[in-house]
Amino acid sequence: MKKALAAGVPAYCDGEELETFLGRVRFMREREKDFPDISPQTVQETLLELCKGCRSLNDLKKAGLVAALAARLSHQEISRLDRMAPTHMILAKGRRTFIHYETGKPPWIQSRIQDFFGMKQGPPWPKARFPGASSLCAQPEAGANHQRPGRFLEEPLPPGPQRTVAALSKT
Numbered sequence: 001m002k003k004a005l006a007a008g009v010p011a012y013c014d015g016e017e018l019e020t021f022l023g024r025v026r027f028m029r030e031r032e033k034d035f036p037d038i039s040p041q042t043v044q045e046t047l048l049e050l051c052k053g054c055r056s057l058n059d060l061k062k063a064g065l066v067a068a069l070a071a072r073l074s075h076q077e078i079s080r081l082d083r084m085a086p087t088h089m090i091l092a093k094g095r096r097t098f099i100h101y102e103t104g105k106p107p108w109i110q111s112r113i114q115d116f117f118g119m120k121q122g123p124p125w126p127k128a129r130f131p132g133a134s135s136l137c138a139q140p141e142a143g144a145n146h147q148r149p150g151r152f153l154e155e156p157l158p159p160g161p162q163r164t165v166a167a168l169s170k171t
Contacts, residue, residue, distance in 0.1 A: 004047065004060055011057045012047070013065040021066050023101030024085040031084070036077060038069055046072070091115045 009015040022043075028035040046068050047060075054060040070078060088096050089109055097111045 004051065004057060007057060012060040017066050018043075020087060020101065021069060023103070024081055024087070026103065027085045027101045027107065028081055032080075035080070036073060038072065042072070043069065093117075 004012045009018060022038060025035070025038045029037055043065075047065060050060060050063040050065060050068055054063060073081065085099075085101065085107070087099060089099055090096055091109075091111060093115050095111055095115045097109045097115075100108050100110070102108075
């Protein structure tokens, strides 16, 4: 356990996967007080349980911390989490995009600006009854392999004649 903690999260699990799972649980706790909490103490207790029987950090990584944390939730709670705080969303043009959950911010997505063209309103946020935000990204420059941040839109989009995402992105 000490070796794992000293080595840091990437040594025993996918840090992004862990942060996403904890962010989704935190988001649910903010909206539904009866949803179970997965605190830092719970993470350490689960890590300690996983360490039993593991002989190396690689064994610990294969044991699956996020899966073990998810196993602490009931089937109904996992279903609620997946329905109300999903990991991905399908945009109108069919592109699958990751949903980011950060403390103190609404959930947000990021995709290429053309994925939003023609939409009368922002993306269809899940049945979670929450406002979301969208980050529109410009096309990468020739030879670049990343998208440049464009405009960050809070939902819902403002009313009015120019309320399509394409029109808003030009302002």
